[in-house]
Amino acid sequence: MEDHLISKKDLLELTGISYGQLYRWKRKDLIPEDWFIRKSTFTGQETFFPKDKILERIDKIVNLKDNTSLDDLADLFSPSLTETALYKKDIIERNIVSEISLKLLTDQIGDWDVLTYERLIAVYVLDQLLLTGEMSLDEGKILLQVLNDHYKKFDGKSCDLLFIRKMGIATFLLISGASEVYLENNAKLVKRLVISSSIEALKTHLS
Amino acid sequence: MNTQDRQNIRITGTASAAGGTYNQIRIMGEGKLTGDIDCITFGCTGTADITGQFVSQIFKVHGTTVVNGTVSNDKTTVNGEMTVHGDATIRDGKINGQLNVKNNLFGQELKLYGMVQVDGDCEIDRLYGKGAFDVKGLLNAGQMDVQLYWPSQANEIGGEHITVKKAQGISGMMKSLFDMFKIQPDARLTARSIEGDDIVLENTTAQFVRGNNVTIGPGCHIEHVEYRNTYNQASDAIVNHYSQV
Numbered sequence: 001m002e003d004h005l006i007s008k009k010d011l012l013e014l015t016g017i018s019y020g021q022l023y024r025w026k027r028k029d030l031i032p033e034d035w036f037i038r039k040s041t042f043t044g045q046e047t048f049f050p051k052d053k054i055l056e057r058i059d060k061i062v063n064l065k066d067n068t069s070l071d072d073l074a075d076l077f078s079p080s081l082t083e084t085a086l087y088k089k090d091i092i093e094r095n096i097v098s099e100i101s102l103k104l105l106t107d108q109i110g111d112w113d114v115l116t117y118e119r120l121i122a123v124y125v126l127d128q129l130l131l132t133g134e135m136s137l138d139e140g141k142i143l144l145q146v147l148n149d150h151y152k153k154f155d156g157k158s159c160d161l162l163f164i165r166k167m168g169i170a171t172f173l174l175i176s177g178a179s180e181v182y183l184e185n186n187a188k189l190v191k192r193l194v195i196s197s198s199i200e201a202l203k204t205h206l207s
Numbered sequence: 208m209n210t211q212d213r214q215n216i217r218i219t220g221t222a223s224a225a226g227g228t229y230n231q232i233r234i235m236g237e238g239k240l241t242g243d244i245d246c247i248t249f250g251c252t253g254t255a256d257i258t259g260q261f262v263s264q265i266f267k268v269h270g271t272t273v274v275n276g277t278v279s280n281d282k283t284t285v286n287g288e289m290t291v292h293g294d295a296t297i298r299d300g301k302i303n304g305q306l307n308v309k310n311n312l313f314g315q316e317l318k319l320y321g322m323v324q325v326d327g328d329c330e331i332d333r334l335y336g337k338g339a340f341d342v343k344g345l346l347n348a349g350q351m352d353v354q355l356y357w358p359s360q361a362n363e364i365g366g367e368h369i370t371v372k373k374a375q376g377i378s379g380m381m382k383s384l385f386d387m388f389k390i391q392p393d394a395r396l397t398a399r400s401i402e403g404d405d406i407v408l409e410n411t412t413a414q415f416v417r418g419n420n421v422t423i424g425p426g427c428h429i430e431h432v433e434y435r436n437t438y439n440q441a442s443d444a445i446v447n448h449y450s451q452v
Contacts, residue, residue: 009417009452013452018419018435019365019366019402019403019404019417019418019419020349020366020368020403020404020405020419022365023349023365023366023367023402023403024349024366026330026347026365027330027332027347027349044414044415045399
């Protein structure tokens with residue numbers, strides 16, 4: 001992770017944006033605070049960014065900002081949940097998640113008509129993982145439970161989902177964003193999913 | 208909750224009240240509010256001590272107010288001293304006295320006619336006035352136009368338009384305050400780095416100044432200047448290195 005940092009100066013040179021834009025986007029919460037990594041260098045303290053994330057984000061902002069207000073962009077990028085809920089028929093009609101995922105949810109929470117945003121994200125993440133083919137349906141049930149029980153505890157802060165398998169037994173972890181994790185030799189990290197990027201994808205789907 | 212359902216509190220003398228949702232809170236004397244407060248207007252002439260979180264629309268202090276939790280105000284006037292131990296969000300603020308924030312300060316517009324002290328970061332869209340500031344973290348201001356009347360510090364300053372000048376003349380509202388002290392200290396801004404689009408500085412000591420258009424005025428002492436478009440330097444400013452990038 002450490003080698004994928006870019007200094008502020010290099011970032012501005014690479015993307016052609018100005019200091020003012022960078023600071024304005026930070027003020028508008030388009031760039032999260034925890035991407036500003038302060039490290040000491042031989043010229044004193046410098047600010048670094050996670051390279052891939054920041055380049056992708058700036059690319060999006062630059063492309064979208066002419067047609068979208070900065071506040072709307074901030075909503076799009078924010079990992080917090082908006083107060084929307086969706087009807088079952090809308091979800092099926094707009095093909096947001098597959099029917100298999102929806103069925104799995106129904107098995108777990110009983111019959112429903114309206115999905116809160118929180119639940120929707122859980123199903124969306126489930127769907128994404130099922131589509132990769134790396135997760136079985138039974139494991140999906142555990143995932144749904146983890147997300148339903150614990151995701152709201154992060155209270156809008158960014159978090160990552162870890163999918164770990166050891167000797168055929170699967171387990172899921174929710175950890176706060178960008179933290180480092182080390183596993184024992186026998187355990188395999190099947191997938192690390194940044195929940196906030198799933199939310200971003202979901203929001204683009206919905207709008 | 209409707210305004211009709213909200214009750215008023217008025218404290219004259221010394222008293223304490225419980226937290227809750229109120230319409231108007233007025234404290235004349237010494238008041239202690241225990242718990243979280245959500246009110247429409249808050250006025251304090253004297254001393255107020257709030258132990259929880261605080262939310263209000265119109266907020267006026269003529270005395271001392273201490274909030275132990277976070278503060279979120281729409282319109283804020285501080286004529287005395289206000290201390291916030293959590294984060295403070297002040298949409299439209301006017302500081303005629305002193306504002307201390309032990310965590311981060313967020314706001315849209317801040318008129319500074321006194322002193323603002325922030326232990327964390329400070330994010331304000333428009334910051335202007337005459338006074339002084341002390342920000343331990345990053346001062347992120349879209350438009351910043353401040354005349355300094357007192358030594359000011361910030362670890363980093365970032366923004367679009369940054370103008371810091373030495374106070375013009377002695378006339379100013381801080382004069383009476385400073386007259387109490389025999390010697391007026393040098394109203395100098397000290398910062399590690401200042402980054403922005405258009406930067407105009409006077410009487411500033413900084414390690415790095417980086418921007419598109421940079422003007423280094425009299426009394427500055429800058430280690431490195433990096434600019435993209437234009438660069439001006441006053442004759443008595445000390446700049447060790449400057450380069451166009």
